[in-house]
Structures are given as C-alpha cells and as structure tokens.
Amino acid sequence: MIFPKLGRLSSQHNKTILACMLSAIFLLDLSPCMAQEVITHRDLVIDLGEGLKIDAQLTLPAVGKGPFPGVLLIQGSGNTDMNEYLPPIVTGSNEPSRPFLQIANYLSARGFAVLRFNKRGVGLNGTILNESAIINSTFQTYKADAEIALKTLEAQPEVNKSDITVLGHSEGA
Secondary structure, eight states: OOOOOTTOHHHHHHHHHHHHHHHHHHHHHHHHHHTTOEEEEEEEEEEEETTTTEEEEEEESSOOOEEEEEEEEEEOOOOOOTOOOOOOHHHHHSBBOOOOHHHHHHHHTTTTTTEEETTTTOOGGGGGOOHHHHOOOHHHHHHHHHHHHHHHTTOOOOEEEEEEEEEEEEOOO
C-alpha cells in the first residue's frame, strides 16, 4: 500500500495502520453526524441459492454524488449477525456493542457505500433462525456466501465496482 509522502509500507505497517483506524472508529461518538442525516440505509435480501436467503443492509452517504467506493464487511466465526452484535456479558458493560454497524455508519458518513450481511441461518442480535442452515456450514460455505455478497455490492448502482475493499474480522479476515 502506498500513502502520499510515506512511500511503500510493509505489510506489518499496513496492519498497524488499519488496526489504529479501526480503534479510532470505536472511540468516536457518531451521534452528531447522525443528527445531520449524512447517511442512509437500504435493506436488501441476498439469495444464496437452494432456497436460502439472508438479510443485508447497504449503508450509503446521504450527500454527494455516487458512485461511491464500496466496502464489504465480513464478520467472524459463530452465529454472528451483520452488526457483529456483542451482548453485554461479552462487552463487560451494561450495554451491547454493534461494531460493524458503527464501522458502516462511520465509513458512510465519510463517503463510502458499505454492505454488511447476516450469516446464513442468523438473524439480528445473533439469533439463530435456521439451525439446519448453520449446522453443516464450513469455512468454504461462508466464503462462498461472502463472494455472493460481494457480487451483490458490485451490482448496486451507487457503488463504484472498480473501487471495493473487503474488510473482515477474525474468520472473516
């Protein structure tokens, strides 16, 4: 990766920069941005084939002209929803956390179209909706699902197909 005035950085530097950027996202309060209505959402349904469909959401800048650079968020292992819902017991506080929702809102407020999707058989807040869709799933299954989600992102008219980044967490990376 090349950054202006920094030249070519090593892979380790790139990982460090990305980690710092993501850490900063979680420290920011986005409520002032949301009050100005700088983002919008559109719910989508992604057909995985064989009668299996999953919910997804495209987060977009509400201002400016597209097509916008796109970002596909891919969650980690487990029964994880599109927001990467973490219950209070995991966060160590009285509040749940939804880091992928925060990332999507942050990036869209800054000019990116962001797609996130529920894993097969999973609904919001990690609720298992279809255990049989999960039970026989493998890494390859989830990879194929992510590839379909990427095609869905590319098909959106607001997205610049030649400028898409895939961002994953844990197994999704």
